[in-house]
Amino acid sequence: MEKTPKWIDVGLIPLLNLLIAFVISGIVVLLIGENPVQAIKVMVDGALGSPYGWGYTLFYATNFIFTGLAVAVAYHASQFNIGGEGQATLGGLGVALVCLAFPWPHWSIALLAAMIGGAVFGAAWAAIPAYLQAKRGSHIVITTIMFNFIGASLLNYMLVNVLRPRGSMDPATARFANSTHLPTFHDMPLIGQFFGKSVPANISFFIAVLACFLVWGLIWRTKLGYAIRAFGRSESAARYAGISPVKIVMAAMLISGGLAGLMAINNVMGTGHRLVLNSVEGAGFIGIAVALMGRNHPFGVFLAALLFGFLYQGGGELALETTIPRELITVIQALVILFTGAFDNMLRAPIESFFVARAKANKEA
Amino acid sequence: MDFATIIELLDSAVRLGTPLLLACLAGLFSERAGIFDIGLEGKMLMAAFFSGAVAAMTGSAWLGLLAGIGGAMSLALIHGLASITFRGNQLISGVAVNFLASGFTVLIAQSWFQQGGRTPQLSGNARFEPITLPGADAVKDVPVIGQIYSNLLSGHTILVYVAFAMVPLTWWVLFRTRFGLRLRAVGENPESVDTAGVSVIRLRYTAVAITGVLSGLAGTYLATGLAAGFVKEMTAGRGFIALAALIFAKWRPVPALGATMLFGLLEAISNRYPNIDLGVVNLPIQFMQAVPYILTVVILAGFIGKAIPPRAGGQPYVKER
Numbered sequence: 001m002e003k004t005p006k007w008i009d010v011g012l013i014p015l016l017n018l019l020i021a022f023v024i025s026g027i028v029v030l031l032i033g034e035n036p037v038q039a040i041k042v043m044v045d046g047a048l049g050s051p052y053g054w055g056y057t058l059f060y061a062t063n064f065i066f067t068g069l070a071v072a073v074a075y076h077a078s079q080f081n082i083g084g085e086g087q088a089t090l091g092g093l094g095v096a097l098v099c100l101a102f103p104w105p106h107w108s109i110a111l112l113a114a115m116i117g118g119a120v121f122g123a124a125w126a127a128i129p130a131y132l133q134a135k136r137g138s139h140i141v142i143t144t145i146m147f148n149f150i151g152a153s154l155l156n157y158m159l160v161n162v163l164r165p166r167g168s169m170d171p172a173t174a175r176f177a178n179s180t181h182l183p184t185f186h187d188m189p190l191i192g193q194f195f196g197k198s199v200p201a202n203i204s205f206f207i208a209v210l211a212c213f214l215v216w217g218l219i220w221r222t223k224l225g226y227a228i229r230a231f232g233r234s235e236s237a238a239r240y241a242g243i244s245p246v247k248i249v250m251a252a253m254l255i256s257g258g259l260a261g262l263m264a265i266n267n268v269m270g271t272g273h274r275l276v277l278n279s280v281e282g283a284g285f286i287g288i289a290v291a292l293m294g295r296n297h298p299f300g301v302f303l304a305a306l307l308f309g310f311l312y313q314g315g316g317e318l319a320l321e322t323t324i325p326r327e328l329i330t331v332i333q334a335l336v337i338l339f340t341g342a343f344d345n346m347l348r349a350p351i352e353s354f355f356v357a358r359a360k361a362n363k364e365a
Numbered sequence: 366m367d368f369a370t371i372i373e374l375l376d377s378a379v380r381l382g383t384p385l386l387l388a389c390l391a392g393l394f395s396e397r398a399g400i401f402d403i404g405l406e407g408k409m410l411m412a413a414f415f416s417g418a419v420a421a422m423t424g425s426a427w428l429g430l431l432a433g434i435g436g437a438m439s440l441a442l443i444h445g446l447a448s449i450t451f452r453g454n455q456l457i458s459g460v461a462v463n464f465l466a467s468g469f470t471v472l473i474a475q476s477w478f479q480q481g482g483r484t485p486q487l488s489g490n491a492r493f494e495p496i497t498l499p500g501a502d503a504v505k506d507v508p509v510i511g512q513i514y515s516n517l518l519s520g521h522t523i524l525v526y527v528a529f530a531m532v533p534l535t536w537w538v539l540f541r542t543r544f545g546l547r548l549r550a551v552g553e554n555p556e557s558v559d560t561a562g563v564s565v566i567r568l569r570y571t572a573v574a575i576t577g578v579l580s581g582l583a584g585t586y587l588a589t590g591l592a593a594g595f596v597k598e599m600t601a602g603r604g605f606i607a608l609a610a611l612i613f614a615k616w617r618p619v620p621a622l623g624a625t626m627l628f629g630l631l632e633a634i635s636n637r638y639p640n641i642d643l644g645v646v647n648l649p650i651q652f653m654q655a656v657p658y659i660l661t662v663v664i665l666a667g668f669i670g671k672a673i674p675p676r677a678g679g680q681p682y683v684k685e686r
Contacts, residue, residue: 028469032476080456128662138665139674141456142612145403145605146658153655161649288460325475325482330468334461342447342458 004355010295013348014340018293021335028331034324046317047310055185055199056316059266060283061309062201065208066263067287068305069215070256072296076219077252078232083129083144084260085284086151087122091261092268093155094121096163096275099176099268110180111203114269115262122261123254125151130253134246140253148284159277172276182270204266208305211259212298218255219298228252260284286312289333292341308333368509372516374633379521380591381636382629383528384409384583388607389614389621390528390535391579397539397616398572399552399677400448401455404440404462405580406604411436412584414470417484417595418477420491426589429491433588434581440466441577449569452681463604471597482597484588493522493590522590524582531579535618548572552675555682565682583607609661612672628657 026036047053067084074081081087098117104110129143159171168174184202185195195201219225231238231248239245263283268275286308293307294300315329339346388405395402415436420429440462447458471482478484501519504511539545547568551558555565587603588595606628614620634641635653642648664672 028472032472080454082456082460132662132666136666138662138667141403142608143662143665146609146662149602149605149658150655150662153651153658157649157651160651285460285464288457292457323475325471327468327471327475327482330464331472332468334464334468337457337464338443338447338461342453342455342461343451345451345453 004352008351008355010297010300013344013351014293014295016347017339017344018336021332021339024335025328025332029324029328032324034322039318039322039324039328042318042321043310043314046321047314051194052196052199053313053317055195055201056313057306057309058185058201058205059199059271059309060312061305062205062208062266062270063263063283064286064290064305064308065212065302066259066266067284068290068294068301069211069287069298070260070284071287071291072294072298072301073215073219073228073259074252074256075291075296076225076232077228077248078235079130079133079249079252079256080141081126081144081253081256081260082141082288083126083147083151083257083284084287085280085282086144086148087125087257087260088263088280088284089148089151089155090125091118091122091264092275092279093158094118094261095264095268096173096176099180100163100173103177104179107180107182111182111265111269114180114265115207118261118264119258120261122264123258125261126253126257127250130250130257133253134249152278156277159275163275170276173274175274176269180269181273182265184270200271202266202270204270207262207265209302211262212302215259216298224251260287286333289337289340292337368512369516372512374630374637376517376520377633377636378626378630379517379525380629381632382626383521383525384586384591384603385607385610385625385628386528386622387524387531387579387583387586388604389610389625390531390618391576391583392608392611393535393614393616393618393621394548394572394579395576396611396678397552397675398548398569399555399675399680399682400444400569400573401459401674401679402444402576403456403459403608404444404604405576405583405607406600406602407459407463407466408437408440408577408580409584409587409604410463410466410470410598410600411440412581413588413599414466414474414484414584414595416581416585417487417588418474420487420589421478421485421594424489424491426487426491426493429589430582430585433585434578437581437584438574438577441573441580445570445573448681449566449573452683455679455681467598470595474595474597484595487589487593491589492593493524493586495520495522496526522586524586524590527582528586529622532618532622539618544571549675551682552677555677559682559684565684569682580604606657609657612661612674613664615672616675631656 029036029039047057067088070084071081094117095114098114099110125147129140129147132138132143133140163173164171165174182202185199186192186197227243227248231243231245235245267279272279290301290304290308293304311329311332315326318324318328319326388409392402392405412433416429416433419432420426444458444462447453448455474482474484498519501515505515539549547558547563551565551568559565587599610621610624610628613624631653635650639650640647
């Protein structure tokens with residue numbers, strides 16, 4: 001069996017798919033009577049043209065790194081975790097409870113505790129669907145979708161009936177104490193001088209990068225990672241090799257949910273400084289696009305998260321400066337998922353057979 | 366609670382349950398043929414927008430209906446291409462379809478109408494008007510039976526009656542026709558259908574197209590029957606509740622009617638009574654809203670009868686070579 005070169009599998013085909021997605025997005029922009037070239041210019045200027053833009057781009061990218069890694073880890077165990085949205089919502093609840101529970105003396109201690117809170121709540125929200133999949137065979141995609149909705153209702157209840165400060169009409173928690181506020185890029189040595197005070201990117205970005213390395217190590221350098229990948233490739237072979245399906249599904253999904261929950265240190269603790277309704281803003285779903293584009297590799301996830309951070313910030317600028325609504329980003333996101341995910345075989349099949357035929361011809365010559 | 370209130374609640378349950386019923390039957394055809402469809406939400410939303418937009422521009426609800434079906438159909442075709450022709454992941458395709466609809470509808474609505482992602486308010490012939498069944502006014506004052514007839518059964522739009530008629534029709538098609546037998550077979554064991562010389566691809570595309578038509582009806586009802594025009598994200602998770610109902614009904618048409626009407630009733634109750642005080646516990650509105658999802662998880666977990674999906678569901682069919 002001839003194999004296609006690796007650069008085609010992880011380089012050429014994803015890039016071509018991405019290109020198609022962007023070309024179609026450009027056509028949509030034309031259809032609504034705007035100029036796509038002008039739109040790209042506004043987006044690049046707004047997202048990458050200034051430290052202010054970068055501050056937002058990296059802030060969004062931080063969210064997407066966490067949710068993208070969450071989808072990727074589950075995917076290696078052949079579980080499609082579509083519940084990142086709900087897990088990140090619950091992670092927000094965990095982070096908020098930690099921040100409000102105790103007068104933290106220093107942000108670093110608060111951050112460590114909040115990370116545990118966010119990860120535990122996120123993992124707990126993934127645990128029930130994981131258990132039902134592993135033990136009772138309930139389809140994890142459906143159960144995680146249901147848990148997204150249940151999570152939204154739960155958060156709504158907690159904010160309206162439990163955590164809302166007395167006298168406040170807002171469905172939101174009280175503000176967190178100043179001692180829990182994380183250092184933003186503005187507060188950091190060396191880079192601080194470039195970034196203004198209002199920039200939301202904060203120390204969570206570096207934790208997200210660290211998470212990429214840790215996930216890489218976990219998947220490719222540990223026994224558990226090996227078991228996860230083996231199970232993901234072939235359940236029957238893994239079972240034969242003595243790998244317990246229940247253990248693997250649970251482990252992969254708990255790590256996945258924990259990563260999604262960790263996102264809250266960025267969007268809740270890092271900038272919001274209180275928990276509001278819908279603070280996740282779809283980042284859990286963008287994680288799906290990010291993981292697909294990044295081919296479930298942490299480095300790929302990192303690059304894809306940067307791209308989506310750019311799209312998100314650029315899309316916001318677009319809505320401000322032109323008549324193109326923000327929802328263009330949702331369309332781009334959909335097309336990226338469609339072409340790099342569902343339509344992957346459209347280009348893959350002909351390109352692979354082309355290279356296989358060429359390799360064969362070379363051998364015979 | 367008096368009798369009139371109960372009738373009102375049930376009437377509201379029928380209205381709210383109808384889009385769920387249509388979407389649920391839509392999903393039933395697709396999933397029975399082995400194509401998972403988590404993109405019902407997107408198809409409904411697309412149909413809601415195009416029906417609302419065309420009805421607003423032409424003043425005709427019927428033209429709106431055609432446009433709505435066309436909108437849902439285009440997404441069904443994308444889903445079919447991904448899942449049947451390119452043998453891609455059906456779940457990923459469903460996710461893409463939902464986002465495509467969510468973004469595209471607002472983008473086009475803003476470009477066409479400049480009203481912040483909504484269509485103009487529909488009135489007159491641009492909406493499907495309630496139909497008064499014969500004699501409904503005459504028997505209005507007859508206790509019980511008259512009230513049921515004139516307030517519960519009469520006074521819905523044509524799409525509601527179509528939705529209810531679709532239940533026995535779906536049952537008949539699936540379980541009493543050759544097409545239905547083949548459709549179910551292709552969802553359980555496509556090899557056997559292929560061996561019998563019937564095209565798996567054509568059957569599955571037909572099923573996906575029927576899904577497009579029915580989810581088109583569901584979305585059209587939302588924008589031109591239940592509401593008067595399209596607003597951004599107006600499906601509000603109904604496609605997922607329909608999916609939940611489909612599982613709840615174990616992929617069967619008559620239980621689908623029961624499940625969707627139950628979920629419609631839950632919505633009607635929580636609209637009318639935001640907080641329900643049972644004496645011992647106080648059920649908050651958020652709990653009522655989450656009930657359909659919680660019930661589905663319980664059913665999926667197999668604690669109350671097990672829900673087993675069609676066996677070949679989610680797997681692309683590859684012909685033997």
